[in-house]
Amino acid sequence: MTGTALRIALAHHEAWFAKDLDLAMTYVADDIVCDAPAGRLEGAAAYRAFLAPFVQILLGTRMIGAFGDDETALIMYDTETVPVPHAPGAEHLTIAHGKITRNVFLFDRAPFDAARRSAT
Amino acid sequence: MTGTALRIALAHHEAWFAKDLDLAMTYVADDIVCDAPAGRLEGAAAYRAFLAPFVQILLGTRMIGAFGDDETALIMYDTETVPVPHAPGAEHLTIAHGKITRNVFLFDRAPFDAARRSAT
Numbered sequence: 001m002t003g004t005a006l007r008i009a010l011a012h013h014e015a016w017f018a019k020d021l022d023l024a025m026t027y028v029a030d031d032i033v034c035d036a037p038a039g040r041l042e043g044a045a046a047y048r049a050f051l052a053p054f055v056q057i058l059l060g061t062r063m064i065g066a067f068g069d070d071e072t073a074l075i076m077y078d079t080e081t082v083p084v085p086h087a088p089g090a091e092h093l094t095i096a097h098g099k100i101t102r103n104v105f106l107f108d109r110a111p112f113d114a115a116r117r118s119a120t
Numbered sequence: 121m122t123g124t125a126l127r128i129a130l131a132h133h134e135a136w137f138a139k140d141l142d143l144a145m146t147y148v149a150d151d152i153v154c155d156a157p158a159g160r161l162e163g164a165a166a167y168r169a170f171l172a173p174f175v176q177i178l179l180g181t182r183m184i185g186a187f188g189d190d191e192t193a194l195i196m197y198d199t200e201t202v203p204v205p206h207a208p209g210a211e212h213l214t215i216a217h218g219k220i221t222r223n224v225f226l227f228d229r230a231p232f233d234a235a236r237r238s239a240t
Contacts, residue, residue, distance in 0.1 A: 067189075074185040076210055107226070108227065109229070110157065110233055
């Protein structure tokens with residue numbers, strides 16, 4: 001459970017799980033590239049815009065697993081959100097010079113799509 | 121990248137990525153409990169029935185990250201499938217006595233749902 005990359009990844013997640021996006025973004029490189037379920041996000045502004053709606057609906061989080069070395073970290077967590085009671089996520093993060101430069105961000109969009117359809 | 125659990129997890133995945141479900145299932149406990157996107161699966165037969173359709177549509181795989189210790193492993197991979205060209209998955213596996221006893225299995229169902237809808 002040690003490694004520089006894991007420490008940065010966990011600090012980032014502790015901040016955004018606490019809904020402190022300003023703090024969370026201090027761990028994100030300006031030129032981050034994130035492969036999210038809906039497609040590739042490029043740059044810190046796009047990444048923040050991706051996280052922001054999720055933070056709005058977040059009710060709780062639980063870390064399932066977290067590993068890493070000096071360059072990469074892999075974490076899985078469960079989240080409780082307003083529309084979806086169990087919405088797990090997994091992220092594979094690459095860290096350089098103390099900032100997250102790459103993220104492969106995985107979650108299941110299906111229950112969010114279903115909640116959106118039933119709300120309309 | 122070491123640890124008993126990771127070795128078992130990687131051997132399991134090497135087998136099912138090679139479409140050898142018989143070999144893959146030798147690493148799975150009879151009483152496995154798997155939390156998959158559509159719900160909980162209990163027992164090796166249910167787990168095999170969950171993997172089997174996926175193996176049928178599998179065209180290629182690429183490991184993104186794999187970590188573990190003596191009891192748990194966390195892996196993320198990308199898959200190429202017939203309906204969905206990039207379908208990443210992540211699994212958090214718990215291993216006891218050389219067998220996978222728990223798995224939190226995450227992938228995005230949305231593109232599979234979309235492919236199914238467009239096929240009908």
